[in-house]
Amino acid sequence: MNRADTRDYQALFLNGTPLLDVRAPVEFGKGAFPGAVNLPLIDDDERHRIGIRYKQAGQQAAIDLGNELVRGERREARLRAWRAWWQAHPRGYLYCFRGGLRSRTTQAWLREAGVDAPLVEGGYKALRRFLLDSMERHLRALPITVLSGRTGCGKTRVIERLNNAVDLEGLAHHRGSSFGRRPAGQPTQIDFENALAIDLLHQAQRPAGAVIMEDESKLIGRCYLPQTLQDRLKQAPRVTIEEPLEARVQVTLEDYVIGPAAEYAEYFGEQQAHARLGQALLDALERISKRLGGARHQALRATLQAALKQQQRSGATEQHRDWIRELLHGYYDPMYDYMLEKHRDGDTLFTGRRAEVLEFLLHR
Structure with a gap:
């Protein structure tokens, strides 16, 4: 039984419907949807040549x-690739850029091969427009509570425990500071926005209640927060985690040294992991060198290098606490205090240790 083509974009995203993207790889690389698979009808070179022929001689010549x-x-x-994908994803839909010739050609070829392959009417462009519009609507309408606190207090650990939270740093694949880069890199801006919009779409289906988001500036790495979200985060009521310095040093050690070391090993192998981690930490310190000042930057760099040498010799990470402690106390804490005073307007609903804040948010 043939399934109908669809314009029910909301159902596609809420149901996690498998999506087959038949655009050229260069188009897919600029922006796609979470979980979509790219098996193009025409590759980049073919697309380029067909585009030239279209400009020179019209549509039929291009076809x-x-x-x-x-x-x-x-x-x-x-x-064969499409049929294999459909065998693995019988609930799937396919699309091209506008739901036109490429997706209908793919659909026709599959139908000749005995495969029912419904398509998304309007294609990628319509899906993207739907997500942008719904994201803006939900950012304006959904109640938001901001989770704030100094660097290292473990905000992300609380976010990950909540069903009513949107993990902005997770979506951006970045830990949110100069030291927050991760081995796999970040999504494109379009991919980040698409993923955020889909998360908000799911949150809007939940019973009434605030959506929890971590306090962020306008950028998470290179991913730019929509202006409406920036404005909401500044004005929303907040819940604040307060942890002592040594507890924050421990969390920062785990999140910026121990955890990333495992990630680098996974992506590049054990032999390269230490060198890549070390270079990433030194590069991050260099990126804030002007704000640190020359003498403090050099002192922190020397402390970091000593910690890296110890880690390479013995695997021990304890010496990293020295530069982390100084960076938190002397750099990130004053910056947090300034930002809180100058750029945040929301009322504080609750303040406590991380476990207390989690308990408060779980039972609101």
Whole structure:
């Protein structure tokens, strides 16, 4: 039984419907949806050549060239890939950029091969427009509570325990400071916005209650928070974690040294992990060198290098506490105090240790 094509974009995202993207790889790389798989009808070079032919001789000439370029074994290989994907994802839908010729061609080829492959009407462009509009609507309408606290207090650990939270740093794949870069890199801005919009779409289906978000500036790494979200975070009521310095040193050690070391090992192997971690930490320190001042930067750099040498010799990470402690107390804490005073307007609903804050948020 054939399934109908769809314009029910909300249902696609809420149900986690598998999506087959038949745009060219260059288009997919600029922006896609979480979990979508790119198996293009035409590759980047073919797309470029067909585009030139379209400008020179019109649509039919471009179609004829496409049929010439994608035929024989090339056509069969792409059809095999689509069929394999559909066998693994029988609930799926396919789309191209506008839901036009490419997706309908893919649909027709699959139908000839006996595969029911419904498509998303309007394609990527319509899905993206839906997400942008719904994100703006939900950012304005949903009640938001901001989770704040000094660097190292473990805000993300609380966020990860809550069903009614949006993990902005998780979506941005970045820990939110100069030291927050991660081995796999960050999503494109479009991918970040798409993922955020889908998270908000899910939150809007929950029973009434505030959505918890971590206090962030306008950028998480290179991912830019929508202006509406920036404004809401400044004005929303807040819950604040207060942890003593040594507890924050421990969390920072785990999040910026021990955890990343394991990530680097996973991505690049054990032999390269230490060198890559060390360079990443030194680069992060360099990025804030002007704000630290020359003498403090050099002192922290020397302390960090000593800690890295000890870690390389013995695997011990305890010496990292020295530069972390100084950085938290002498750099991040004053910056937090300034930002809180100058740029945050929301009322404070609760203040406590991390466990107390979690308990408060779980039972509001």
